[in-house]
Structure formats: structure tokens, C-alpha cells
Amino acid sequence: MSPLRWLSLLLLVSVLVAGEAPKPSPAPGTTPTQPEKAAPKTKKSDPFSQLAEEEKWTFDPPINRQDIFYDLEAMLMSQLGTELVKSPGIRPGGPSDDIAGLRQWAKEELARVESFIFERKWDDALKATEADLKKLQPRVGEDAIIAQITEKLKRYRAQAEEAKIFEEAQAKFDALGLRVEGILWSPAGSLAVISGEPRARAINERVKDCVIINIDTNRVDFLFHYNRRRFEFQRYVGEDVTAKKPGQTK
Known part of the structure; x- marks a missing residue:
């Protein structure tokens, strides 16, 4: 083997044994420079990504689930309206269409008006008689009892009108002192x-x-x-x- 090739082999072995060459130390009084970091890639602006983890949750209730939050008053009125519609012969806010039911309703209204007259509640008596007469007048010819109650309601209405205007006049007279x-x-x-x-x-x-x-x-x-x-x-x-x-x- 030629001497040149032996020299090359020795140099290669020495390099492998010594390892990497030490890095040059910085000069005294100078600050070592940090290697520049690569700029992070900018993420696309996504509003959903800025929410907290618990805010990302969604609640999908099952079908036909009964909610505990409801309007009780609206529910009761809805149920009442449904019952009135389902009940035959019943008109909302009025008496029944059959004679027996109308007669019973007229008796109850007459007792209510008499209580207003006894308590000297003339305005309440006038309002009640006006509403009752509108419902009973068209049915007077169908039943004798309904006709009698209608006449009594008319007399109570006239009595309430007279008593009301008398008390108003007396109040004006008393104000004279x-x-x-x-x-x-x-x-x-x-x-x-x-x-x-x-x-x-x-x-x-x-x-x-x-x-x-x-x-x-x-x-x-x-x-x-x-x-x-x-x-x-x-x-x-x-x-x-x-x-x-x-x-x-x-």
C-alpha cells in the first residue's frame, strides 16, 4: 500500500475518534445570539374556537320530552277551553242551550242580583241584570219560569237605577252642608x-x-x-x- 493511502486512512480514523469539533466560544463582553425561531403559522379566525370547552356543548332533548318549565296559567286556560269545546250544549260564558239548564242558570243569576240589591251594590246589580236580560230575552217564550225570572230582573234593574240616582242626588244635597x-x-x-x-x-x-x-x-x-x-x-x-x-x- 502506498504511503499516501496510509496517511489518508490515519487522518480518517483520527477524525472519527475525536468526534465533532467544539463550537467556538463567544468573545468576552459579548452576548451570545439565540437562533431565530420560525414564526408560528397563524390560525384562521374562528369564533367557535374562542369559546370555552363547556360552552361548545349542545343539548338536544329527546322527542316528546315533557319540559318542567311551562306557563301554568296558559296551560289551565287551554285545558278549560278544550273542555268547553268538547262539552256539547255549553257556550263559553253563558248558560246551556237546553231549557232545564237555562232555567237553573236563570235562578242562580236571580239570586246573585238579589244579593247585590240587598247589599246596595247598585252598579253590580245593573251590570248583572243587563247581561242576564240579553241572554234571557230571546228565550222568554219557551218557558214560563224563565219569563217570570226575566220580569223580576227588569224590576230589579229599575229599582237599582232609582236607588243609584237617589243616592247620587242625596250626596249632592248633603254636600251643601x-x-x-x-x-x-x-x-x-x-x-x-x-x-x-x-x-x-x-x-x-x-x-x-x-x-x-x-x-x-x-x-x-x-x-x-x-x-x-x-x-x-x-x-x-x-x-x-x-x-x-x-x-x-x-
Whole structure:
């Protein structure tokens, strides 16, 4: 083997034994440079990727699942409406179509109106009679009892109207504050001493918005106009107007 080839072989073995050559150390006083990192690849802007993990969950309820959250009032009204539609002969808010059911309903309405009259609830009595008469009038000729109840409802309606306007007129009269302080009795003509009046008043004389029509030994009768109607009210000597109740005449 030639000497040149032996020399080449020795150099190769020495390189393998020594390994890699050491990296050159930086000069003193200088900062070693870091290798540049490759710029990360930018992700596409996806709004769904920015959500939290639990926010990505979706809930798909099974078919025909009964939810615990519901509108109880709407459900009951819906059920009631369904029952009314399913029940034959029943009209929502009214009596039944058959005579027996209509007669029973009319009796119950009559008792309700009578309770309003007894409690002096004139407005409620008027509203009830108006609504009841609209439903009973077309059926009067079908049954005698229904006809009798209809006539009673008409009388109660007239009574409530009269009582209501009377109490309204009395309230207006009481608001005048008339107070009889005394009576100057005389066979020729008595005089009434009214509080706030400069002199005693005789019959047919005006006192505020009313007229004296009678003077007795202990009371004075007044004529008062209200709503194009005439009403007569009394005042006793020393009577306290503020202590009176609605509808009370004495």
C-alpha cells in the first residue's frame, strides 16, 4: 500500500475518534445570539374556537320530552277551553242551550242580583241584570219560569237605577252642608233658622241650591233638583249631616 493511502486512512480514523469539533466560544463582553425561531403559522379566525370547552356543548332533548318549565296559567286556560269545546250544549260564558239548564242558570243569576240589591251594590246589580236580560230575552217564550225570572230582573234593574240616582242626588244635597239651627213657629207662617243664612227663611224661599217647601215643628223639607229630576230631602233640627250614611234619610 502506498504511503499516501496510509496517511489518508490515519487522518480518517483520527477524525472519527475525536468526534465533532467544539463550537467556538463567544468573545468576552459579548452576548451570545439565540437562533431565530420560525414564526408560528397563524390560525384562521374562528369564533367557535374562542369559546370555552363547556360552552361548545349542545343539548338536544329527546322527542316528546315533557319540559318542567311551562306557563301554568296558559296551560289551565287551554285545558278549560278544550273542555268547553268538547262539552256539547255549553257556550263559553253563558248558560246551556237546553231549557232545564237555562232555567237553573236563570235562578242562580236571580239570586246573585238579589244579593247585590240587598247589599246596595247598585252598579253590580245593573251590570248583572243587563247581561242576564240579553241572554234571557230571546228565550222568554219557551218557558214560563224563565219569563217570570226575566220580569223580576227588569224590576230589579229599575229599582237599582232609582236607588243609584237617589243616592247620587242625596250626596249632592248633603254636600251643601245645610243645618237647621231652630224653628220659629207661627200660625201665620213658620220660619227656619238655617246655619250660615243672614236671616230666618220662610216657605218657598231659596237656600243655596234648593227651595224650602215645608216647615214643621222639628224639621224642614227641601226641594232639590238633580239630573233634570226633583227630589225632596228633610233636615231635622240640629241634625249632623256628616254622620249620615248613603241612602239614609234620617
